[in-house]
Amino acid sequence: MWRKIEGISKTIEFVPDDSYIWDEDDEMRNYHFVSTSGIIKQFVRVGYEILLEVLPEDLISVVLSVKVKQIFPVMVGDKLVLGVRVTKIDGNYIYFSGILTKDNKKVAEAEFVRVVVSRNYLRRKAVEEAT
Template identity: 65%
Template sequence: MWRKIEGISKTIDFTPDESYLWDEDDEMRNYHFVSSSSLARVAFKLGADMVKDFLPEDLISVVSEFTVKHYMPVVIGAKLVVGVRVKSVDGNMISFSGLITKDNKKVAEVEFTRVIVSRNYLRRKAVEETT
């Protein structure tokens, strides 16, 4: 059960490819920096992977809020370490903290909350939105 995952953590090595490119500025795009949002995306995925093994098949976790503090630029192809820890569990809300480093230097910190919801609820909402 997901309510028993408080304190667990997972760390991965990660090398961003071109799909993680910061592309908001034409000149800066040429330097191949990794975007803040894509760093957050890696942490989100790691959190999702940590939770899914504890959920029954009819439930899924979704990100409901997040903050990112991006301290240092990194380029595509840099070898990064991404660590995520479950800070707390309150009902169907799971809070995470994440740290992304390069050569033991802090690149970014990510705080986010995933909410456990019914897959059927999401399916119904998708149908409602498209009809």
């Protein structure tokens, strides 16, 4: 039952590749820093994976909001550990918090919200937009 998953968490280890490079600045791109947007993508992906295991097939979750604080820079190729926990459920709103570490040192933290919606609703919206 997906409405009773408060407190569930998931932790992953990953090594960012070149697709994570912060590329807004030509000089900084050469240093291979991991972009904040790449970190955000990992946080919300793990939240998605948590819900994927408990949502019925006719429902899906979409990101509503994200707040992230990157405390220290990390580099492409660094071994990182990312943990995400369900902190609250309010109707179809699922609240998450997460932490990213390198060598047991916190390098980023996040809070985000995913909303559970009907897959059919999203399909209808896509068709409406296309016509």
